[in-house]
Amino acid sequence: MHIPQALTIAGSDSGGGAGIQADLKTFQELGVYGMSVITAITAQNTAGVQGVYPVEMAGIVQQLHSIGDDLQPVAVKTGMLFSAEIIREVAQAVQAYGWTTLVIDPVMVAKGGSVLLQEQAVQALIQELLPLAAVITPNVPEAELLIGRPIRTLAEREQAASQLIDMGARAVVIKGGHDTSTAQAIDVLYDGRSFHYVEGPRIHTPHTHGTGCTYSAAITAELAKHNDLLTAVQTAKAFVHAAIEDGLGIGSVHGPTNHFAYRQRRAVR
Numbered sequence: 001m002h003i004p005q006a007l008t009i010a011g012s013d014s015g016g017g018a019g020i021q022a023d024l025k026t027f028q029e030l031g032v033y034g035m036s037v038i039t040a041i042t043a044q045n046t047a048g049v050q051g052v053y054p055v056e057m058a059g060i061v062q063q064l065h066s067i068g069d070d071l072q073p074v075a076v077k078t079g080m081l082f083s084a085e086i087i088r089e090v091a092q093a094v095q096a097y098g099w100t101t102l103v104i105d106p107v108m109v110a111k112g113g114s115v116l117l118q119e120q121a122v123q124a125l126i127q128e129l130l131p132l133a134a135v136i137t138p139n140v141p142e143a144e145l146l147i148g149r150p151i152r153t154l155a156e157r158e159q160a161a162s163q164l165i166d167m168g169a170r171a172v173v174i175k176g177g178h179d180t181s182t183a184q185a186i187d188v189l190y191d192g193r194s195f196h197y198v199e200g201p202r203i204h205t206p207h208t209h210g211t212g213c214t215y216s217a218a219i220t221a222e223l224a225k226h227n228d229l230l231t232a233v234q235t236a237k238a239f240v241h242a243a244i245e246d247g248l249g250i251g252s253v254h255g256p257t258n259h260f261a262y263r264q265r266r267a268v269r
């Protein structure tokens, strides 16, 4: 039996809704074998982040080698990378092991405001990792930090996507979850040739913990199955939409999304 394989390089969310946990659940739901390199442990729940504990560098490097020396992920994603030092080691491994189908989710702050990427690491992300991206998936505030100016309109989002291509990414998805000015949640995909608007109705709910991780993990899983990027992004959008819509009602504040929902809906069709 051939099983598609994917790797996530990200932080652990003890609450299970974001980070490594969201990634592995998403891979599994989409029929993909998941592997992980844990960069940091967060003590986290639906109320916020209570603590951040980066894994010691030797432990991160060894996880990268353990995977690269033995296993062959077809697609790889990065999430929380925390420091410039971690970014550098990840960029080196990505090049050394030829992980060319690289999805970069440039995780910077958690929804409650906790720092998941140190300020001084943004330049390392731009210079060392971004040029290796098959696709980078910033939300609007992350894209603003990467390009260094505000993004207000969809036209400005298209310009930002184009600038991120000039900075070295092969494709860009600027996500619309944060732009509450439109009734649709619109994600702008640009591959350097054409723009695609991948959209769905905005769901009014506070329970969106881990949406970004889940979405980029779904794109990674679909790329691991050798789907083209537009198809992967469309499937990821359907996956995260179902996950938000069928929220689990877990936790007291910003609950996690429902990683079972997409597969359950397809099963009853």
Ligand SMILES: Nc1ncnc2c1ncn2[C@@H]1O[C@H](COP(=O)(O)OP(=O)(O)OP(=O)(O)O)[C@@H](O)[C@H]1O
Pocket (backbone or CB within 6 Å): 018, 107, 110, 111, 138, 139, 140, 175, 176, 177, 178, 185, 186, 187, 200, 201, 202, 203, 204, 205, 208, 209, 210, 211, 212, 213, 215, 237, 240, 241, 244
């Ligand atoms: N309320 C919503 N209704 C429908 N879709 C949404 C909603 N919020 C986010 N999305 C979708 O979820 C996906 C992730 O986008 P989002 O902008 O939430 O990412 P993010 O801010 O990086 O998430 P996170 O805070 O978990 O890092 C996108 O496809 C976006 O359009």
Ligand SMILES: Cc1ncc(CO)c(N)n1
Pocket (backbone or CB within 6 Å): 010, 011, 012, 013, 018, 019, 020, 042, 044, 079, 080, 107, 109, 110, 111, 116, 209, 210, 211, 212, 213
């Ligand atoms: C570990 C981790 N990664 C990413 C996010 C962003 O949602 C989070 N809250 N926690």
